[in-house]
Amino acid sequence: MIDDYGASAFWKVSFKGDEVMATSVEKQSHWGENAKQFLKDYGWCYAFIALPFLLFLVFTVYPLFSAFIMSFQEYGILKSKFIGIDNYKYLLSNDIFWKAMKNTTIYTLGTVPVNILITFFLSLMIFPLNRRSQTFFKASFYLPAVTSGITMSLIWLWMFDPTQSGLMNIVLGWMGFDQQLFLASSKSALFSLMLMTYIGGHGSGVILYLAAMGGIPKSLYEAADIDAASWWSKLKNITWPLLKPTTLYMLITGVIGSFQVFEATYVMTQGGPNFATTTIAFLIYQHAFQYYQFGLAAAEAFILGFIIIVISILQFKYMASDVEY
Amino acid sequence: MELKTATDSQFQAKLDEQKDLQRKFLKRIVLIIVYVLLALWAVFTFVPLLWMLSSSFKDSSAITSVPPELFPKNPTLDAYKRIFKVGGLGRWFLNSTIIAAVSTVINVFFASLAGYAFSKLRFPGRNAIFWVLLASIMIPGQVTLIPLYILVVDTFQMENTYAGIIVPGMVSVGSIFLMRQFMTSLPSSLIDAGRIDACSEFGIFWKIILPISKPGLAVLGIFTFVAHWNNFFWPFLVTNTNSMRTLQVGLTSFRFENLQDYGAMMAGAVCSAVPMIIVFLALQKYFLQGITIGAVKG
Numbered sequence: 001m002i003d004d005y006g007a008s009a010f011w012k013v014s015f016k017g018d019e020v021m022a023t024s025v026e027k028q029s030h031w032g033e034n035a036k037q038f039l040k041d042y043g044w045c046y047a048f049i050a051l052p053f054l055l056f057l058v059f060t061v062y063p064l065f066s067a068f069i070m071s072f073q074e075y076g077i078l079k080s081k082f083i084g085i086d087n088y089k090y091l092l093s094n095d096i097f098w099k100a101m102k103n104t105t106i107y108t109l110g111t112v113p114v115n116i117l118i119t120f121f122l123s124l125m126i127f128p129l130n131r132r133s134q135t136f137f138k139a140s141f142y143l144p145a146v147t148s149g150i151t152m153s154l155i156w157l158w159m160f161d162p163t164q165s166g167l168m169n170i171v172l173g174w175m176g177f178d179q180q181l182f183l184a185s186s187k188s189a190l191f192s193l194m195l196m197t198y199i200g201g202h203g204s205g206v207i208l209y210l211a212a213m214g215g216i217p218k219s220l221y222e223a224a225d226i227d228a229a230s231w232w233s234k235l236k237n238i239t240w241p242l243l244k245p246t247t248l249y250m251l252i253t254g255v256i257g258s259f260q261v262f263e264a265t266y267v268m269t270q271g272g273p274n275f276a277t278t279t280i281a282f283l284i285y286q287h288a289f290q291y292y293q294f295g296l297a298a299a300e301a302f303i304l305g306f307i308i309i310v311i312s313i314l315q316f317k318y319m320a321s322d323v324e325y
Numbered sequence: 326m327e328l329k330t331a332t333d334s335q336f337q338a339k340l341d342e343q344k345d346l347q348r349k350f351l352k353r354i355v356l357i358i359v360y361v362l363l364a365l366w367a368v369f370t371f372v373p374l375l376w377m378l379s380s381s382f383k384d385s386s387a388i389t390s391v392p393p394e395l396f397p398k399n400p401t402l403d404a405y406k407r408i409f410k411v412g413g414l415g416r417w418f419l420n421s422t423i424i425a426a427v428s429t430v431i432n433v434f435f436a437s438l439a440g441y442a443f444s445k446l447r448f449p450g451r452n453a454i455f456w457v458l459l460a461s462i463m464i465p466g467q468v469t470l471i472p473l474y475i476l477v478v479d480t481f482q483m484e485n486t487y488a489g490i491i492v493p494g495m496v497s498v499g500s501i502f503l504m505r506q507f508m509t510s511l512p513s514s515l516i517d518a519g520r521i522d523a524c525s526e527f528g529i530f531w532k533i534i535l536p537i538s539k540p541g542l543a544v545l546g547i548f549t550f551v552a553h554w555n556n557f558f559w560p561f562l563v564t565n566t567n568s569m570r571t572l573q574v575g576l577t578s579f580r581f582e583n584l585q586d587y588g589a590m591m592a593g594a595v596c597s598a599v600p601m602i603i604v605f606l607a608l609q610k611y612f613l614q615g616i617t618i619g620a621v622k623g
Binding site for chain 1: 356359360362363366367369370371372373374376377380388389390391393435436438439441442443446447448449451454458461463464465466467468469470471472473474475476492493495496498501525526527530551554555556557558562573576577580587590591593594597598601602604605609612613616617
């Protein structure tokens with residue numbers, strides 16, 4: 001029953017101290033058939049994880065199976081009808097679903113890589129500074145992240161106001177540009193939502209990159225200096241490749257997050273104008289809680305989940321294949 | 326001949342010195358540019374927050390005045406009065422505080438208990454259970470959302486209750502993972518010492534493990550509090566009366582009920598953001614440490 005890790009760790013501990021006898025006696029009882037003895041040995045352990053495990057069963061496992069069944073049903077409160085894969089068929093032939101797919105993809109491609117690059121260059125600039133400046137900039141860049149998505153969405157809604165009182169239009173006016181509609185036009189709405197992510201919210205990424213940069217052996221750079229390598233060549237051949245695990249982590253969490261983007265759409269545009277900002281997560285919400293088409297929404301959620309898992313695996317395979325130390 | 330080499334080497338030395346000076350000068354210039362860029366970017370990221378603050382103190386005419394006032398000429402608290410009276414921010418604030426505080430205490434206690442079991446105790450199925458829990462993080466929230474909603478609202482009848490908001494997120498797997506990571510590095514010898522002193526297993530956890538885990542508990546507690554304070558979607562789904570709304574839900578509903586009252590929205594945004602900013606400034610150290618703990622693979 002004891003798995004490899006558990007067993008090896010068990011022995012490591014027992015050899016370390018002067019209690020070899022005590023642990024070996026305990027070990028014999030591990031194999032006892034007696035249920036009472038088993039409870040006495042492990043009862044505490046299971047009690048310690050009981051609540052999280054129970055919550056997991058009730059609020060994750062059960063809903064997961066229930067949602068899976070629901071996705072093949074036309075759900076009704078009193079009676080649900082099994083309709084096979086009709087929900088999935090309907091979605092795959094539905095224009096709005098594909099529009100939402102397209103919007104979500106554009107949003108992801110337009111935000112995640114850009115923000116990783118911004119984060120990377122910010123970290124690159126912070127890294128050579130002294131400790132105090134480092135902490136100062138880390139804290140300043142992180143600060144906006146403690147405000148909620150709703151707060152930020154409200155602020156940006158106001159900044160993107162299409163009249164001349166909106167801050168963005170004020171700034172455009174200073175620079176001599178025409179007033180813009182931003183969220184109010186189907187041409188610029190999605191881009192406006194993307195723009196919002198470029199400012200602020202790089203703090204945690206910067207902290208991760210700085211921690212990883214601190215872990216790169218100095219000798220590598222010294223060797224490169226002897227060869228008179230340029231700044232760019234050091235960046236390309238040492239820093240960037242060695243930071244790949246961090247980049248991968250940020251890429252995966254970034255893509256997962258942006259595929260589920262909801263709050264900004266809900267607060268700022270309600271998916272409009274003309275479905276220009278309807279994302280998958282927003283469409284799931286609409287189907288489920290505005291039209292009460294639970295079956296359809298469940299099918300949609302499974303498609304989203306499938307996409308997210310496939311992308312994560314692909315990224316991992318592609319990026320991890322050439323990470324070497 | 327000899328004279329010539331001497332001047333040559335002198336010349337060379339001078340040239341080197343000049344080059345060195347040039348390089349130092351260049352380095353300094355680069356450093357100054359770096360500082361300026363970073364400072365500019367920092368200011369840039371603060372603009373939305375500053376605009377929020379400035380707008381929240383403007384009266385209804387100043388907020389749409391042309392040319393715009395970057396800073397309010399006659400600062401008033403009118404917008405704050407509106408978000409409190411028309412919206413009901415006092416109650417939302419109370420709800421958010423209660424929910425975030427209770428969620429944090431429960432999360433920290435049970436997640437550290439489980440994290441302790443998963444890192445320091447040995448029992449059949451330990452790693453299998455842990456990896457199953459951890460794998461469940463991959464499931465996007467939308468997938469389980471609808472049955473979860475039906476379960477909480479219909480089956481358990483917990484709509485518009487604190488319990489309905491708190492219970493599903495009472496112990497998050499992420500918190501357990503964080504505590505397991507943290508506790509793995511604690512010395513096992515302390516636990517053995519506790520056993521010899523005939524402490525109960527819970528006694529060991531309570532009297533030995535918890536006190537030495539304080540930094541980890543602080544990190545987890547802070548992040549959990551901020552996350553629950555800022556949480557929107559679930560409280561939004563399970564509440565439909567104004568008195569049960571949290572701050573985030575209340576602000577959102579206010580936005581749709583008073584479409585043009587940006588002043589009051591910004592005042593509400595200030596009330597939501599400023600407490601977290603204060604928490605951040607006071608406990609900065611833990612925030613900056615905590616981010617790296619969570620991301621390390623284990």
